[in-house]
Amino acid sequence: MLxxxxxLRTNWNDLDWREDATCRDLDPDLFFPIGVTGGxxxxxxxxxxxxxxxxxxxxxxxFAITTNQEYGVWGGTTEDERRxxxxxxxxxxxxxxxxx
Ligand code: SF4
Numbered sequence: 001m002l003x004x005x006x007x008l009r010t011n012w013n014d015l016d017w018r019e020d021a022t023c024r025d026l027d028p029d030l031f032f033p034i035g036v037t038g039g040x041x042x043x044x045x046x047x048x049x050x051x052x053x054x055x056x057x058x059x060x061x062x063f064a065i066t067t068n069q070e071y072g073v074w075g076g077t078t079e080d081e082r083r084x085x086x087x088x089x090x091x092x093x094x095x096x097x098x099x100x
Contacts, residue, residue, distance in 0.1 A: 008062050008089060017059035022050045032072040036080070044078060051076035065089060 018024065023031060031047045033040035051057055051073065061075020065086050071079055 008066055012063055012067060015063075017056040017063075020054075021056045021060065022054035023047075026050065031074075036078065044073060047073040048076050061085075 030043065030050075033043040033047070036044070051060070054060065054076075057075050059075075061077060061082075063069070064074030064077070064082055066089075068086070069079075069082070074082065077085065
């Protein structure tokens with residue numbers, strides 16, 4: 001999981017982390033459940049189980065937060081979980097700008 005929200009990179013010219021992704025050869029549909037209830041709950045947990053074993057988890061989550069990936073499981077998080085992290089990250093950026 002992210003250790004700090006202050007150090008998120010925003011330049012994503014280098015996407016090499018995708019080469020090591022655990023999901024690279026999996027069906028992408030697994031990571032894009034329809035909804036968040038019913039059968040989608042099991043699907044989300046199944047997707048997250050691959051994320052937990054993924055060497056690219058941190059980069060994937062950073063990418064999803066900084067590039068506004070709205071849907072699906074990225075970096076072991078759902079869209080709702082990322083929305084919270086994104087809000088915290090943006091608030092931190094605003095506080096840093098005000099303080100400088
Ligand atoms: S963290 Fe999850 S979604 Fe991201 S690359 Fe790894 S397996 Fe795929």
